[in-house]
Amino acid sequence: MKRGVPLFKMLRRKQLTKKENQLETTKDAHGFPIEIFLDVQKNIENIQKILNTPSDLVTREFTVGNTKQRCAIVCIDGLVDQTTINDKIIRNIQLGMANSGKEIPASGEELLKEFENHVLSAIEVKKLNTLDQVMQSVLSGDTALFVQGTDQVLLIGSKGWASRGVNEPSTEALVRGPRDGFTENLRTNTAHIRRHIRDPNLRFENFSVGRRSKKDLVLTYIDGIVHPDLVGEVKRRIKTIDLDDAPESGFIEQWLEDSFLSPFPTLSPTERPDKVCAALTQGKVGLLLDGTPFALVAPITFGNLLQSPEDYYERWWVGTFLRFLRYFGAFLAVFLPGLYIALVSYHPGMIPSKLAFSIAAAREGVPFPAVIEALVMITVLELLREAGIRLPKPIGQTIGIVGGLVIGEAAVSAGIVSPVMVIVVALTAISSFSVPSYSLAITFRILVYGMMFLAAGFGLFGLILGYIMINIHLVNLKSFGIPYSTPFAPSFYADWKDLILRAPIMMIGKRPIMMQVDDEKRMRKGGKS
Incomplete structure (x- = not known):
C-alpha cells in the first residue's frame, strides 16, 4: 500500500454536531466569570x-x-x-x-x-x-x-482520598504475565503506563467530561508513532461529549463508538496496563477516566478482540495454538446450537447413521421441538451466569456449578430436554468462555439466539444466511475510520503474521500497516518485516 494513500476516513456523525463540552463557569447576572474579591x-x-x-x-x-x-x-x-x-x-x-x-x-x-x-x-x-x-x-x-x-x-495539590491498592485484574486473569491492574485512581493508572513505557514521546492530554461531575479524562498516545488524524478525530469526539456525569468508561465508549446500533464493540475496555501499552506501541490511543479501573483502547478490529497478552508471553507456537482454539471456540459459541437444530430438524440425513439413531433415541419422549429445547436451555444458562455474577463470590461459583448440574439432570430425568441438548449447551458455554474480550463474548451470546431462529426457520440455509449477514456487517463496520475486518478485508497480508498465526517475535519487525503509523519499524536490527 502506498504511503500517500490515507487510510483514515473519519466519520462525521450527525449526532456529534452539538457544542463542545467546555468547562462551565460560575457567572454573575451579566454572564461574566465571578472574580476573586480582595477581601x-x-x-x-x-x-x-x-x-x-x-x-x-x-x-x-x-x-x-x-x-x-x-x-x-x-x-x-x-x-x-x-x-x-x-x-x-x-x-x-x-x-x-x-x-x-x-x-x-x-x-x-x-x-x-x-x-x-x-x-x-x-x-x-x-x-x-x-x-x-x-x-x-x-x-x-x-x-x-x-x-x-x-x-x-x-x-x-493536596489530593489524598482513600483508594484501593493495585491488584490483579479480575476480568482478565493470565497464567503468565504482569499481575498489576488499573485502579480507580487516575494518577495511579497514568503512573502504570509511565512505568511500562519510558519514552519522552509518551503524551497525556487532559479533558473534563460531565457538566456536573467534571470528571478527568486522559487521552494517551505515543507521539511519532500514532497517526495525527487518529488523535485529531479522538479529540473531536471527546469534545462533543455532553453528559451530566460519566461514572464509568462505558459512558465514554458508547458516546465515541462509530455505530451504536452494532452489537460488536468498537472500543476495547481493559484493566491491564500491559495491554494498553502494547496498543500504544502499535499506533493506537488509550483513554483513562478517573474513578474506574477500565481503560479504553481505540481503534480495534475483530482480530484484536480474539488476542490475549499471554499470546506474546509464551512461545510463538503456543500462542498460535491458543488463537486457533479461540477462533474455533468463537464459531461454536455462535453457531453450535443453530447447527444442532438445523441438522435434527431439517437435515438428519447429513448426520452419520449411528449418531442419528443415538440422537433419535435420546429425543424419544421429549415433547418439544429442538428449537424450544435450545431456547429453554440457553436462557437457563444465561440466568445462571447472571445469578453467579450478582451473588457473593463463594456462593456465586457454587450456584453456577451445582445449579447447572442439578437443573440439567432434572430436565433430562423429567424428559423436558434430551441429553444431547445438554451437551450442546454446555459446549456452547465453554466456547464462549474462551473468548478473551468480555464485550465480544456478550455479543456472541446475543447472536446465538438469532442463529437458532434462522436455523429453525430455514435449516442450514438459514445458518449460511446468518453467517453472510454477520460478515457483511463486519466489513462495513469501522472503528475510528479503521475497517473492523482488517486485515482480513481489506487484506494486509503482512499483518497476517500476527492475526490467527502468531509468528516468532523476530519476524514481526513492523507495526500494523492498517494503522498507517509514522514510525513503521519496531525493530531496528535483526527484525524482519
Missing part, C-alpha cells in the same frame, strides 16, 4: 453560598506573623491529605515567615508571591484568578489559599 471573608462567604455550606467544607482563617495580614485556606474534608495541609501549608507559612528574618510584605500580591516562591514546599502550586477554576480544583481535592488584598488564589 478574604467575602471569598469564603461566596464559596459557602455557592456550596450551600456543606458539612465537609473546611475553612481556616489565620494571620501571618505578628501582622494583621489575613489568610485563609479552603478545602473539602475527605478529598485532601491532612498531613500535606498541616505540614506543607500551615506550618510552613507560620514557621517559615517567622524564621525567615525577612520583613513580611504588606501587599497581598507580594505576600502571595512570597508564599509561592519561598514558603510552600508542595509540588503542585499554581495561581488562579477566577472563582469557577478555584471551585473545580477544590472539589477535585486541591486546597485554595486566599490572601487579603489580592484577587489571585494559590491552588496547592
